[in-house]
Amino acid sequence: MSKSTPLNADGVAMCSHPSSGERSKGTLAKAAIALVLAGLSFESVAQDSGSGMEVFETFTAVGQGESRANNSLDLEALEIAMPGALPEKMVDKIPGVNVVTRDPFGFYEFGNDIRVRAFNISNLGVTLDGVPVGTSDPRYGSPIGRLVDSQNLTTIKVSQGAGDVTTPAYQALGGSLQYFTKDPSKEQGAMFSATYGSFDHISLFGKYEMGEIAPGFTGYVSGSHFEFTPRGLDGLGKGMARRYEAKFKYELPSDKLDITYAVTYNDRDDFDTAGLDWQEWQDAEAGNYRGTGFGYREYTPWDFPDMPGGSFQYGDLSDQGRNLGPVKYIDSSVGAGEGVNAIYYDKWKNGRMDTLQRFKFDFDFEPGKSMEVVTYYQDKNNYGLWGRDQAYAQTQVRAAYMNDPSRTDIWGQMWYDAAGNAIGEDGSIVTEYGDEHAIVAPGTPTYAPGVTFVPGVPGRTARDENFGGHRYGVTASYTWETENNKLIVGGWYEFDHHGTERPNFNLDGGSILGAYRYDQFNFTNYTRYIDQDVMQFWVQDTWTTMDGNLEVIAGVKAITLDRDANGFLSISEWLKNEETFRSTKYEDMFLPQFGLLYTVNDNTEAFFNYSENMATPNSGTITTAGDTFDPDILKPEYSENFDIGIRGNIGSSSYTLQAYSVSYTDRILSVPVPIDSPNAGAAGNTRYQNVGGVDSWGIEASGDIKTGIEGLSFSGSIALQETTFQEDLLDSVVRIAAGDPIPTAGEGYRVASTSDPLAYEIYQDISGNDLGNTPFLTANFDAIYTKGNWKFNFGGKYYDDVYVNTLNTQPVDSYTIFDGGIAYTGASDTPLEGWKASLSISNLFDQYIWYARSYSGTSGQVLADRGRNVALTLSTKF
Incomplete structure (x- = not known):
């Protein structure tokens, strides 16, 4: 599991490009450049959609016949993808899609930031051969890279604005990603x-x-x-x-x-x-990382035993941060020792084991009447490791016995003498359940002079979290098509059981290198068991008129979700030995979609689409809300999406040009409880709640140009996007004593009075600020040249500057990165027939680039690019 600052529960990563003050300096110029480029930028058409428009065989496709913005990748022809790249990494070529990963392949799931317009992957509908993934969250769901090999995919279809109403999804505020495997x-x-x-x-x-x-x-x-x-x-x-x-x-x-x-x-x-935290990065750039007086170098506990911020800050920042990884020091005799060893790299590990089975039945009853039924079952078995120092484990064990002295689930026991006095390690009388109260191994005799102390927590400990479960479901769609009408009705049902257990155990010998002692349980952070039932129904009708040139598409879907949770939902409940049961229900029975598709001529079509979408709160909202949980207050998130555009062919080239507007309301965050709330002052003083809206607009263009030079083609896309918060965000509640001055707030904050004259709310003044990792301007291009059995490609991407905090005070610079490759296919009727060799290079010029890594209200994190990535592939068919 990631140890970084998590993405906010609204599903929108919270950083952005320059603040409103700085933004105005470059926005008009960028917009002008982008609009000029939009007129020159084209993307290819790869498949016949039945629109009558000419088809070109290149690696992308504009979605003819769709009333929505729609593009796809033809992976059988896409030879410019880096070998080993997961499907999540590949969609970066689509206009309006931006992908940032923490490794060159998109392998580390918790670090992938996949955004389609205003939303990240958790707010998109994702399917594999019609099977919904449910959610792409690495903990509660199944990122697509677990479920399919990239080599077995034939097409990835991306609807940037909204999937149609037949897409099975309960968290899709934006578009959809549909993955299809080869037959x-x-x-x-x-x-x-x-x-x-x-x-x-x-x-x-x-x-x-x-x-x-x-x-x-x-x-x-x-x-x-x-x-x-x-x-x-x-x-x-x-x-x-x-x-x-x-x-x-x-x-x-x-x-x-x-x-x-x-x-x-x-x-x-x-x-x-x-x-690195953004400020740490700035300090490293300035040659003074965490006050050490040095910049990019390796920091070890041997050199800096008292580094401010604790042992977690040690790491290899050499080569401009490219080598920063998990802590890997194990010598406790020098430096910070205890803390460094407790988080040794071997306990920064995760595993995922999944089995997905699915059946698809395609019925063709008679001309114009057909039905598709998909059934599936998935089993998930996952783990996550993390080290803990001795003192932390001891604290939890003492607290557990203080709440319930009779409990028997803990391996270690509190130590007493014959008179019943609490005893420390040296036999001295101490405060019962205090920091000095000794914890001994089972079988250790009651203390008396000469009795040897046998520690119950002998040293470093670690957790081995197990989570997963199973889910099963069915989707069905019936289609009835006549000369001028096409009706689709259908539905989806899914049951999902997810369990998470986070126990902590001793390590053999108390060493971070020791094996887990599963017979020596210390404590558990939580045991959460979630059962979820989802039902969705849809109906969509397409009416064709004006001699077949105009299609009017209208549809509606209804979604209902029931979710139950039980277990020790927090460590405080485990300490009290009291389990909790909670239940929620979310539903909306009318989510409409309306579209128009007009064929201008044999080469051009125009489209318009409007949709309303709902996303149910994720599973974390029911398990981590603490004592402030209220199933009747938290509402689902909503969005309204408008798409309008034109696409077609010009000579031997093809293009799409589209614009959109998105209104995102009732987004969900974990925030402090307002002072006027009846839950103010409850344990933790935080809760999930709906905190306001986000508005987004954008323009996208893409296309493909066939040049007059035989074998040479250009493909590219460009996107402009402006996404801003509509309300300020509650940051904290401050109480003052009678006669004290009204509290003040720093830059980027404001103070608001409440009904209590001695209490004030501090808000992040973010209304009008931009979201994170949502650049104003992005552009992709690729040049492909084929000569005989040789193929050459060269391309790149421009990614505008963004922020990593909602205050818009922590910018990350723009960058342009280039890729290239060369491939040779053995000629027919030669010994090399059936063989192919290719060389692929990403970050071709080995540029030093910093990416936005995680986002928060006041401070975010950044990550260095890994550097040039070269891959040589040999393949054969026989």
């Missing part, structure tokens, strides 16, 4: 590829096509292995993934039914990453 081939054969590259990167992929096993019955099986060395862990640890997939399809002789079965098994392990 088995009727031709028997096999393929194998091997990649070796920078950062000890190895990727292996093999696939066997069974061909037509029986009339109408085909199938394939595949397997892959991926590994690389995360930053800061050279020679110590590797991120690693294994994945096995199979897919079978049976087409009945009657052509009335196709049945597809697919299964994926995923097993992956990764290490948490490290980043």
Whole structure:
């Protein structure tokens, strides 16, 4: 699990580009440049949508026939993707989509920031062959990279503004990402590829096509292995993934039914990453990291034993921060010792094991009448490790016995003498359950002179969190199509059980290098068990008029979600030995969508779309709200999305130009309780609540240009986006004594009075400020040149400056990064037929770049780019 500042619960990463004061200096110039480029920037069309428009075979596609902004990637033709890159990384080429990852492959799930317009991945509807992932959250859900090998994908379809009403999703405020896998081939054969590259990167992929096993019955099986060395862990640890997939399809002789079965098994392990607070980064840039008088170098407890901020701040900042990783010092005899060892890199580890099985039934009853049914079952088994020092574990054990002296679930026991006095390690009488009250191993005799103290918490400890569960569901859509009308009705049901247990154990010998002693339990942070039932229903009608040139699309969906949680939802409940049960229900029975699609001529079509979307609060809102939980106050989040645009062909080129507006309301954050609330002063004094809105607008253009030079084409996209907060945010509540002056607030804050004359609320003055990692201007381009059996590509991306805090006082500079590659395919009728070699390079010029890593109200974090990434791939088919 990530140890960084978490993304806010609103699903919108909170940083942005220059503040309103600075923004005005460059916005008009950027907008003018972008609009000029928009007229020159084109993206390709890769598949026939039935619109009658000419089709070009390139690696992207503009979504003809859709009343929404819609683009897709043809992955069978996309040879410019970095080998080993997960599906999450690939969508960065789509206009309006921005992806920032903490490693070159997008492997570390907690570090991926995937944003489509105003929303991040947690607010998008994501499906695989029609199976909803539910949520892409790395803890409660399933990021798509766990469920499919990139090599088995054929298409990724992105609806930037809104998925249609038939998309099964309960947290989709924005668009959708739909991933589609290849069907088995009727031709028997096999393929194998091997990649070796920078950062000890190895990727292996093999696939066997069974061909037509029986009339109408085909199938394939595949397997892959991926590994690389995360930053800061050279020679110590590797991120690693294994994945096995199979897919079978049976087409009945009657052509009335196709049945597809697919299964994926995923097993992956990764290490948490490290980043710098924005101010620490500025200090390192200035040559004075945390007051040491040095900038980019390696900081160890040997050199800086009393570094301000604690042992967690040690790390390798050499090479401008590219080597900063988990703490990897284990010598307790020097420096900070205890703290450094407690968070040794080997306990910054996570694992994910998933099995997803799904059936798809395609019924063709008669002309114009069809139905698609998808059923699925997923099993999830995950873990996360994290080190703890001895003192922390001892504190929890003492507190647990203080609340309930009779409990028997803890391995260690409190030590007493024959008279019942609380005893310290040296036999002295101490305060019962105080810091000196000794904890002994079971079987240690009552204290008396000469009795040896046997510690119950002998040294460093660690947690081995287990979380996962299972989910199953079904979707069904019935389509009835006549000459001028197309009606779709359907629904989705899913049950999801998620369990999370975070126990803490002794380590063998009290050493951070010791094995877990699962028989020596200390305490648990929580045990959370969540059951969730989701139902969604939809109806959509498309009416065609004006001689087939105008399609009017109207639809509506209804969503209802029931969620129950029970267990020790917080450590305070475990200390009291009192479990909690909670229940919530969210629903909206009318979420409309309306669209228009007008065919201007054989080469051009215009579209308009309006949709209303709801996102239910995530599972964390029911488990972490503390004593302030109130199921009747927290409302779902809502958005209104407008899309308008035009797309088509000009000669041998194709393009799309679109604009949008998004109104995001009732966003959810964990914030202090207002002083006027009946829950003010409750334990923790925080709660999840709806805190206001965000407005966003933008312009996107993309396209593909076929040049007059044989084999040479250009593709590109450009996007402008402005996304701003609409209300200020409650930061804290300050109480004063009678006669004291009214509190003051620093820059970026304001003070508000309350009904209590001795209490004041401090607000972050963010109304009009920009969201995080949402650059005003981004642009992609790629040049591809094919000559005989050779293919060359060169491309890049411009990413505008952003902020990492809502106060808009912590900027991260813009950057332009370039990629390149070369590939050779063996010629037919030669010994090299069926072979292919390719060289791919990202960050071609090895630029030093800093990315936004995490976001908060007052201070965020940044992360250095890893540097040039080179990968050589050899593949063969036979």
